[in-house]
Amino acid sequence: xxxxxxxxxxxxxxxxxxxxxxxxxxxxxxxxxxxxxxxxxxxxxxxxxxxxxxxxxxxxxxxxxxxxxxxxxxxxxxxxxxxxxxxxxxxxxxxxxxxxxxxxxxxxxxxxxxxxxxxxxxxxxxxxxxxxxxxxxxxxxxxxxxxxxxxxxxxxxxxxxxxxxxxxxxxxxxxxxxxxxxxxxxxxxxxxxxxxxxxxxxxxxxxxxxxxxxxxxxxxxxxx
Amino acid sequence: xxxxxxxxxxxxxxxxxxxxxxxxxxxxxxxxxxxxxxxxxxxxxxxxxxxxxxxxxxxxxxxxxxxxxxxxxxxxxxxxxxxxxxxxxxxxxxxxxxxxxxxxxxxxxxxxxxxxxxxxxxxxxxxxxxxxxxxxxxxxxxxxxxxxxxxxxxxxxxxxxxxxxxxxxxxxxxxxxxxxxxxxxxxxxxxxxxxxxxxxxxxxxxxxxxxxxxxxxxxxxxxx
DNA sequence: ACTTTATTTTAGTTATGCCTAAAAATAAGA
DNA sequence: TCTTATTTTTAGGCATAACTAAAATAAAGT
Numbered sequence: 001x002x003x004x005x006x007x008x009x010x011x012x013x014x015x016x017x018x019x020x021x022x023x024x025x026x027x028x029x030x031x032x033x034x035x036x037x038x039x040x041x042x043x044x045x046x047x048x049x050x051x052x053x054x055x056x057x058x059x060x061x062x063x064x065x066x067x068x069x070x071x072x073x074x075x076x077x078x079x080x081x082x083x084x085x086x087x088x089x090x091x092x093x094x095x096x097x098x099x100x101x102x103x104x105x106x107x108x109x110x111x112x113x114x115x116x117x118x119x120x121x122x123x124x125x126x127x128x129x130x131x132x133x134x135x136x137x138x139x140x141x142x143x144x145x146x147x148x149x150x151x152x153x154x155x156x157x158x159x160x161x162x163x164x165x166x167x168x169x170x171x172x173x174x175x176x177x178x179x180x181x182x183x184x185x186x187x188x189x190x191x192x193x194x195x196x197x198x199x200x201x202x203x204x205x206x207x208x209x210x211x212x213x214x215x216x217x218x219x220x221x222x223x224x
Numbered sequence: 225x226x227x228x229x230x231x232x233x234x235x236x237x238x239x240x241x242x243x244x245x246x247x248x249x250x251x252x253x254x255x256x257x258x259x260x261x262x263x264x265x266x267x268x269x270x271x272x273x274x275x276x277x278x279x280x281x282x283x284x285x286x287x288x289x290x291x292x293x294x295x296x297x298x299x300x301x302x303x304x305x306x307x308x309x310x311x312x313x314x315x316x317x318x319x320x321x322x323x324x325x326x327x328x329x330x331x332x333x334x335x336x337x338x339x340x341x342x343x344x345x346x347x348x349x350x351x352x353x354x355x356x357x358x359x360x361x362x363x364x365x366x367x368x369x370x371x372x373x374x375x376x377x378x379x380x381x382x383x384x385x386x387x388x389x390x391x392x393x394x395x396x397x398x399x400x401x402x403x404x405x406x407x408x409x410x411x412x413x414x415x416x417x418x419x420x421x422x423x424x425x426x427x428x429x430x431x432x433x434x435x436x437x438x439x440x441x442x443x444x445x446x447x448x
Numbered sequence: 449a450c451t452t453t454a455t456t457t458t459a460g461t462t463a464t465g466c467c468t469a470a471a472a473a474t475a476a477g478a
Numbered sequence: 479t480c481t482t483a484t485t486t487t488t489a490g491g492c493a494t495a496a497c498t499a500a501a502a503t504a505a506a507g508t
Binding site: 236264265267268271272286287 | 474
Binding site: 111 | 336346
C-alpha cells in the first residue's frame with residue numbers, strides 16, 4: 001500500500017502558483033521576480049520552490065528558473081477563476097470601487113470552496129470576463145481568448161474596441177474611467193506626438209491625450 | 225516610548241474567542257469544553273489560553289476556567305456578526321442548504337473585512353436575525369433580544385411562536401423543516417407522554433410527535 | 449579571460465499553533 | 479479523610495513559512 005499522501009494546498013502555495021502564472025504565464029520566472037511580486041525575501045522563495053517541485057506543481061532546477069507544471073497551472077487558473085468571479089461580485093453587487101476590490105478578493109479567493117465559486121458564477125450569470133475586461137478561466141481551466149492589441153500599437157486613424165485595462169492600480173483605473181475609457185468603448189488614435197510618444201485620442205466625440213505607458217495598458221480589437 | 229504592539233488577530237484566536245462565547249456566553253468555560261468544541265487537544269487549548277490572557281482577550285487563572293474580557297467579547301461578537309450575515313447570504317442568495325452553509329461560513333468569516341461585512345449587511349437589507357432565527361450582533365456589538373423560551377417548557381395547550389432553532393446540525397434542521405417547523409411558525413403543545421418526555425404537537429393543523437431533546441431546540445415566545 | 453556585480457542558494461533562527469506523554473492539581477467516592 | 483479518577487498543565491516535538499547573514503553561482507564589464 002503506497003503512501004499516496006495528497007497534501008492540502010496552503011494559501012501560501014496558492015499565492016506562489018498565482019504569482020508564477022502572473023509573472024511568466026507559460027514561460028519561466030526567476031526567483032527574484034517572484035520575491036518582488038510576492039513581497040517576500042528571495043531566500044524564502046528559493047526554499048518554497050523546492051517544496052513546490054516536490055509536490056509537482058513546478059519544474060524547477062536551482063539557478064535555472066521555474067515554470068508551472070500542468071498540475072500547477074490547473075491550480076493557478078482555479079485560483080484566478082475564483083479571484084475574478086469574486087471581483088465581479090464585489091464591483092457589481094456590493095458597490096466596491098477599483099481601489100478596494102483587489103485586496104478583498106486577494107483574501108477571499110483563498111477562503112471560498114468550489115461549491116461557492118460555482119454558485120457565485122451562476123448568481124453572476126456565468127460572465128466570461130470580469131469588469132476589468134480580464135478573461136475568467138472556465139471550470140475546465142480554459143481562458144476565453146480576448147482581443148489583446150495595445151492601443152499604443154495602432155496606426156493613425158485606427159479605432160480600438162476596448163476589451164480590457166491591464167492594470168490593477170486604483171489611480172490608473174479611476175483616471176481612465178474619468179476619461180470614459182472602459183471595456184466595450186471605442187477609442188480612436190488621432191495623432192501621435194513626434195517626441196515622448198504622447199497620443200491624441202478621441203472617445204465619445206471628445207479628444208484627450210494619453211501617455212505611451214497608459215496607451216499600452218488599453219487592450220482590445222482593432223475595428224474598421 | 226512604549227512598545228504598544230497591537231498584534232493582528234489570527235484566525236486561530238478568532239476561533240477560540242467564538243468558542244468561548246458559544247460555550248459560556250458570559251459565564252466561564254473549562255479547558256476541556258473548549259477542546260471539545262474546537263476539536264483540538266486540551267494541552268493546545270491550555271497553552272493558547274495563556275496567550276489570549278497576555279493579549280487581554282480573556283480572564284484566565286490556571287485550573288479556574290476562562291471568561292471573555294470586554295475586548296474579547298467585542299471580537300467574538302464581531303466574528304459572530306460576520307458569520308451570521310454570511311450564512312444569510314449563502315442561504316438566501318446562493319441557494320445553499322442547511323447542510324452546506326456552516327462549513328463555508330466558518331471559513332469565510334475569517335477572510336472578510338469590516339468593509340465587506342457592512343456592504344453585505346446593506347445588500348441583505350440589514351437583517352436582525354439570520355435564517356436560523358439567530359440574532360445578528362449589531363455593529364456596536366449589541367445582540368438583538370430574541371424570544372428564547374424552549375418549546376419543551378410549555379404547558380399543555382400553550383402555543384409557541386417560533387423564533388429560532390438552536391442547532392447547526394444539518395439533519396436536525398432539515399428534519400424540522402420537513403415538519404414545517406421554522407421561524408415565525410406557531411406550534412401548539414397538545415399532549416405530553418408520561419414516560420420519556422415525548423410531546424405531541426400541532427402545527428399548520430397537522431399533528432406530530434417530537435422528542436424532548438428536539439423540543440428543547442425550538443425557541444420562541446409563548447402566545448395567547 | 450578575469451574581475452566585479454548581481455542573483456540565488458544554504459545555513460541557521462524565529463513565531464504560530466498544533467501534537468503526545470508525563471506530571472500536577474482538583475474533584476469524587478469509599 | 480484518603481484513595482482513585484478526572485481534568486489541566488508542563489515538557490518536549492513537529493510542520494509551515496517567514497526572516498537575516500553568508501556562501502555559491504551566474505552574468506556583465508573591461
